[in-house]
Amino acid sequence: AQSVTQPDIHITVSEGASLELRCNYSYGATPYLFWYVQSPGQGLQLLLKYFSGDTLVQGIKGFEAEFKRSQSSFNLRKPSVHWSDAAEYFCAVGPFGNEKLTFGTGTRLTIIP
Amino acid sequence: GAGVSQSPSNKVTEKGKDVELRCDPISGHTALYWYRQSLGQGLEFLIYFQGNSAPDKSGLPSDRFSAERTGGSVSTLTIQRTQQEDSAVYLCASGYFMAGNNEQFFGPGTRLTVL
Numbered sequence: 001a002q003s004v005t006q007p008d009i010h011i012t013v014s015e016g017a018s019l020e021l022r023c024n025y026s027y028g029a030t031p032y033l034f035w036y037v038q039s040p041g042q043g044l045q046l047l048l049k050y051f052s053g054d055t056l057v058q059g060i061k062g063f064e065a066e067f068k069r070s071q072s073s074f075n076l077r078k079p080s081v082h083w084s085d086a087a088e089y090f091c092a093v094g095p096f097g098n099e100k101l102t103f104g105t106g107t108r109l110t111i112i113p
Numbered sequence: 114g115a116g117v118s119q120s121p122s123n124k125v126t127e128k129g130k131d132v133e134l135r136c137d138p139i140s141g142h143t144a145l146y147w148y149r150q151s152l153g154q155g156l157e158f159l160i161y162f163q164g165n166s167a168p169d170k171s172g173l174p175s176d177r178f179s180a181e182r183t184g185g186s187v188s189t190l191t192i193q194r195t196q197q198e199d200s201a202v203y204l205c206a207s208g209y210f211m212a213g214n215n216e217q218f219f220g221p222g223t224r225l226t227v228l
Contacts, residue, residue, distance in 0.1 A: 045219075
């Protein structure tokens with residue numbers, strides 16, 4: 001069975017500092033990996049996705065993520081966070097095709113001035 | 114274009130009542146998904162539709178939960194005899210059924226509160 005672990009429930013960073021959110025997955029085949037962001041009261045917005053090819057993927061809002069098969073990880077990074085990045089971030093893994101995604105429990109990001 | 118819409122945005126009901134939650138997917142999307150997000154939890158998969166059929170209902174928590182999709186478009190999630198543990202945000206997502214692309218587009222959710 002597939003699973004996703006986001007070990008950090010809550011992270012606080014200063015505005016302008018760099019950010020890394022961790023995601024580890026368990027999946028028996030080549031995973032399709034996603035990062036979504038959820039702002040308060042909003043639905044989920046896709047930040048980026050990995051299907052194949054280059055293991056470093058670029059997303060919206062200046063985010064990037066690196067797929068490391070040997071570590072079963074897909075960590076999300078941003079070089080310099082903005083106050084508007086405060087939100088909840090979810091990592092997800094899915095199979096080939098268009099079936100259900102399995103989500104992690106999320107990491108809440110707080111930005112301090 | 115228009116995104117996924119859900120109605121109502123908020124629903125407060127009494128324990129034991131039935132509720133219906135509606136999802137309007139993005140036009141042309143053949144796949145539709147329902148997830149549940151409980152306080153402090155991640156997203157829990159409920160059911161997936163391909164067209165009007167549901168190949169995967171494995172996430173429905175009990176027989177009080179059912180869902181249908183008509184015309185390959187609108188979907189309704191019905192919860193019968195609601196319980197307090199059903200309180201959650203119910204999210205709908207839609208996507209194309211295309212090999213190698215299972216990106217899902219999410220609606221804003223329906224917040225259900227069972228008193």
